[in-house]
Amino acid sequence: MSRGPDTTETARALERCIAVPVARFADEYWGRRALLSSAADLGSTFDDLFSTEAADELLSVRGLRTPFIRMAKDGTVLPQSAFTAPGGYGAEVGDQVSSEKVLAEFAAGSTIVLQGLHRTWPPIQEFTRRLVAELGHPAQVNAYITPASSRGFDPHYDVHDVFVLQIAGAKRWVIHEPVHELPFADEPWSDRRGEVAARAAGAPAIDTVLRPGDALYLPRGWLHSATALGGTTIHLTIGIPAVTRADLARDLITRALRSDRLRASLPLGVDLGDPDQIATDVRAAAEDLIGFLESASVGSAVDEVAHTVGSRFRRSTRPEPVRPLQTVDLLGTLSGGDRVRWREGLHADVRDEGERVAVVLPTTTIRLPASCGHAVRTLHAGGTHTVGSLPGLDEDDAVVVVRRLLREGVLVPAS
Structure with missing residues (x-):
């Protein structure tokens, strides 16, 4: 169902990524289900955000340095020395992108990953600021540039939500439902390689080809892999490390740990390694914590939790640069x-x-x-x-x- 053509000047950032109303996306998809949106239904392309020419400019004349670039082949990340070199007299630092080395590796089938485009490419800087304001969560943007018929990374899941925006070429995406629902940042897919491989060998939830202007939303934990078809393909991945209720709980518990109920010292001479000796105090600590969480003290903690979470969000996002x-x-x-x-x-x-x-x-x-x-x-x-x-x-x-x-x-x- 096409919403009609939106111009890039008036379309809200999130609306450019989803082919359903924002309210429906919030209720049915956010953190729950994958969403595939075609260019026809979105009513616009992403040409204003990034392009093949933009990628070549960053790789050739912008003096890009690590960690704003990495490369991978057949699922393995290449060493930095494979695509970096000093920049000559006056720019001897050795972690600068070498366009000649990148050319050789790309021609041999390696994928280029341009990381942190929300910091290095002005159109994406502006777009990301608007998207962050609409989502209420931080975001960062990478570009994945894959040569013909090459596979970038093995089937895996991310520990953050992603929007995939297809910029150039065609790429086949194979999507499977999670083996671990809504993983935290310290629960990477590599901890579940066997489960991921087994799920990826089964029937996919989505098997589709993204073409320029198409978009895909994946909640964290959804398995995915992509293969370029035909010529060079480029897509943007917008990563969103969503703030969770666990974040609120962590800050709330931090406040609870400062309460008078938990200040008492353990008995003199206690053997901390003996479960029998600390069992009573463990239970008492649990009861005190539950008592705090069930008391009116939680109400008084809301402002402090909001301040802590808000401050953390502000530190993780950047305003418009000044000139x-x-x-x-x-x-x-x-x-x-x-x-x-x-x-x-x-x-x-x-x-x-x-x-x-x-x-x-x-x-x-x-x-x-x-x-x-x-x-x-x-x-x-x-x-x-x-x-x-x-x-x-x-x-x-x-x-x-x-x-x-x-x-x-x-x-x-x-x-």
């Missing part, structure tokens, strides 16, 4: 007629502190006079704003406030 030269040029000539906006993806709380308004950032806090509160909240709400029209400030004061927020990387020029 130092452009920003400094604007600082030198800033006037009421200039236009600015809040830096995309920058997490901040705006709080009243008596005679001050505080902009609380992940690494620092900026305090301004309380009279700036309305203007700061207007900027924080989003959109593009003319400096001289910010509410609650005259033009001169607005210039001072905006100059401070530009210098601190909170605002960016709107151009």
